[in-house]
Amino acid sequence: MIEARNVGRLFGDKRVLRGVDLDVPRGGFALVTGPNGAGKTTLLRMCAGLALPSEGELRVDVTRERIGFLAHDPLVYRELTALENLDLYGKLYRVLERKERVGMLLERFGLWEARHERVGAYSRGMTQRLALCRVLLHDPALLVLDEPYTALDAQGADLLDEQLDELHGDRTFLVSTHDPERVERFATTRLVLA
Amino acid sequence: MIEARNVGRLFGDKRVLRGVDLDVPRGGFALVTGPNGAGKTTLLRMCAGLALPSEGELRVDVTRERIGFLAHDPLVYRELTALENLDLYGKLYRVLERKERVGMLLERFGLWEARHERVGAYSRGMTQRLALCRVLLHDPALLVLDEPYTALDAQGADLLDEQLDELHGDRTFLVSTHDPERVERFATTRLVLA
Amino acid sequence: MRRAHRIPLPALAVAALVLVVAALVLVFFVAPNDADQGFSQRIFYFHVSIAFTSYLCFGAGAWKALRHLWKRDPHADLESYVAVHQGVIFGSLVLLTGSIWAKISWGHWWLWSENQLVLFLVLFLFYAAYFMLRFSVDPGPQRANLSAVYALFGVVLVPVSFMAIRLAQHFIHPVVFTRHGAAFGGWILVAYLVSQAAIIVLAYTLYRVELAGKLLAARVRELRLA
Amino acid sequence: MNYLADVRALARKDLLLELRARDTLPSMLLFVVAVFVVFHFALPAGSSDRAASGLLWVAIVFTALLGLGRAFVPEREQRVLDALVLAPCDRSAIWLAKSIATFAFLGAAEVVALPVFALFFHGLSWSTVAGVALADVGICTVGTFVGATAVVTRARELLLPLLFLPLAIPLVIGGVGASVVDAPGRYLAFLGLYDVLFALLCWAAFEYVVVE
Amino acid sequence: MNYLADVRALARKDLLLELRARDTLPSMLLFVVAVFVVFHFALPAGSSDRAASGLLWVAIVFTALLGLGRAFVPEREQRVLDALVLAPCDRSAIWLAKSIATFAFLGAAEVVALPVFALFFHGLSWSTVAGVALADVGICTVGTFVGATAVVTRARELLLPLLFLPLAIPLVIGGVGASVVDAPGRYLAFLGLYDVLFALLCWAAFEYVVVE
Ligand code: HEM
Ligand SMILES: Nc1ncnc2c1ncn2[C@@H]1O[C@H](COP(=O)(O)OP(=O)(O)OP(=O)(O)O)[C@@H](O)[C@H]1O
Ligand SMILES: Nc1ncnc2c1ncn2[C@@H]1O[C@H](COP(=O)(O)OP(=O)(O)OP(=O)(O)O)[C@@H](O)[C@H]1O
Ligand SMILES: [Mg+2]
């Protein structure tokens, strides 16, 4: 699914990644770790198609609409409600049974009661939950998750575990984290950036 | 240092906190936990002086310049460099030996090499480290830290542990977290919001 | 392979030098004095050649931009930028020579009533903004894309602005080929053509020099970062 | 059809955002009113028609510029543009939807401004209205494109007018022409040509602005 | 003295932010020239002096609105205003510093624009320059105040334009008056009075705007 050969990335004159090799087969689960500033986010953005490598070759074998990308920012409009945000993405991704799925996800992530509130008024954890809803909404084949456990409480983290449990094996995962124990049991590939 | 009696807070018609009682003596360490959306951030903002309780009484016995507040957002200018940001806060807080302290903190949190880069180009963990530098810069007597471990790698978390070790007992702490084990050993007061 | 049968740079430089000298000789010693403007009219040979050349440069920049967007030709971004840069340099010279000429023959450095001048100013402003744009993005694929897109906008803007000026129905000044009709022949024509050739070759030489320098700098940077 | 559905969903979102936050339209209205106040004092009574319609065009271009400066603010604040770019819709739909929303705001401002103008200064000819409508299309298509560009750069705010004004000058010429001459056909045709040309260009090139 | 030091540090930060986007001054020059080119095409050659000074005022109002719209963007983007409010400095220093910075940018733009204007259109009378300077003060003090209000009120609502419109129009009237009438004294005095009055008001009220 993902094949990186000697990938490097520069920002201006600054080298952020060098010689990264990565192979994630369909259904694999790649765990990316490394200290702050190692380039995890940069690598994930490239795999999601938001940036290009400066060197090397990167192949991601999946069309854009089958990718779900969880970034550091929640990527939702602060002035819209949760419902309006998910509805918009549902339309753009042409999700079948859109309204039903939106309702189901909001309920699953405990946001149903708050669905009519401005996202700007959400707490950080609620925003992260909404971002997860956004990512799962169109049932992607490749999930690129950048520190997905951030800001989640214990129950939220368990929820995410369940989701991973359910999807893992079937979908391909590329996950970065500072707490590798949490997802260690899923991992089929490990990449440590330095 | 902090004395809350039956504190409540409403946003519009929405009740976020109700009947919170909290006593943190000088030198105490209060640990605030609770699920996403429980009102931890709201409480911490009130204690830092950024919001007022809608009900009840809240007394914080320290002047504004002796408070250090770590928020969800790093509260630094993205278009300035780390050095420029810290220098600005150093001036506003009239920090003695400002330049030296800024240098010391940048080095301690591993940002010295990146001191001349725009904060906007920092990785998330680097930004969190900078936010910690900002909070410690004026050597506050009351530290209000909202999920301080977020986005830090193992080494960064250890650094923060060290800082807490060093300051604890001497300074007063009000810390919210989703990972209470990490700071359990410091805690003198525990508040669980629901 | 496209680069293999390029004219070597030294040969170009020599050709440019020879042509410029020839043009200077023709313009100042051979071509006859203009009937109503006298000696100052000789600036015309350069003014017009430079104006034409700057349009050529903008066109070349757009062509390279298209190659970047379309073929992802790895050098095209730099080539496009250098071409536009030359265009802006020559554009400044148009403003300069034009202004000098205007001061001599009209007594003003600048006339707002001459729409042709204002049009050129508009284009000049646009390409100046192109530079601002390019310098406010970090080097990388994004900068290459944005530069290319605006280089294309520029060449679309040129004819559109021309049309707009025509529509504005004011007196439009550079109508040499009709106004001077009969007088435009003989040595005048030769002098003009040689100056035009000289300026074009000069521009191409400068383009190649700048490009070589930029490529070298890029190579050095690559080696340093490797 | 999917394309149109995408455009509709995206444009609806922009209208909703404006309804929620009301960031753009009020400042456009403020500016238009201020311009008319200025000219109410500055233009001697009985100024030529030509001067008055010139003023109208100045007001339109700058009001549009104010609106365009805010067009992509919601996307920039939280980097939402990344998510839109990742969505399977054609990228040009993002541009088209934003253009339509901007057009709606500009149109709304003009619905207020034109009658006020007609009242204070000088009647309105149908050709002026047609010219304004055609020029609006050009302003919004090109302006949105430039606005998206300005978002991804660092100099952002200042870059927008710098890139936009030279591109808008043909529109001003065409618009003023359409409102002052007796036979505005050629000017209107020119505006239409401009719209088609630049809309096509923007449509084809937008992809390169938002992705690397 | 500490107060002044705070104001200095804060204003310096704004200037730094501005200069970060490198070529600010050249782009300002380009911007001014572009604006005049638009005016050139909009207004017939040889329009009256009064029309020309009307244009000048339109340009100034526009630049001011553009500047004010972005004045608090850096603070809003990351909620940095919270940190400033927590800092031990007097809150009014935040307002004063921002006003000074905005004034500096507006002033810099005008230092470029006024000579260009004088050169291209029409000499400058001293009363115009005085009117511009006085109006700038009012625009920046009131505008900054309103801008800050807009940042902190969560649902930014209609506040900015609703407040700013009635507050700014008197300045526009006074300024235009000062540059078109023969005896501008009364207008200038009015502008001065306005400045003093509103500066005091803003200075005293700012604290209540930024904290609960
Ligand atoms: C688009 C770029 C320009 C082109 C293609 C162009 C072309 C020409 C041509 C062909 C002539 C000869 C006209 C004649 O002899 O009747 C001319 C004359 C002249 N140009 Fe330009 N020009 C350009 C821009 C400018 C600019 C920017 C200025 C001034 C700042 C300028 C000032 C003049 C003057 C003063 C003359 C002499 C006119 C006369 O006295 O007959 N031109 N230009
Ligand atoms: N747009 C950019 N311009 C310049 N440098 C950048 C940019 N984005 C990232 N960087 C730099 O690249 C390096 C890696 O950043 P990245 O965000 O990929 O790290 P990360 O591994 O995700 O770190 P973290 O664990 O803190 O999230 C950092 O040093 C950062 O400063
Ligand atoms: N400005 C606001 N307007 C309206 N509601 C708000 C506002 N700020 C917070 N809330 C609401 O208050 C509740 C508590 O938010 P708060 O941010 O304090 O939670 P938290 O405990 O910090 O959660 P998390 O663990 O996710 O950070 C949430 O339901 C949130 O929607
Ligand atoms: Mg990261």
Ligand SMILES: [Mg+2]
């Ligand atoms: Mg919180």
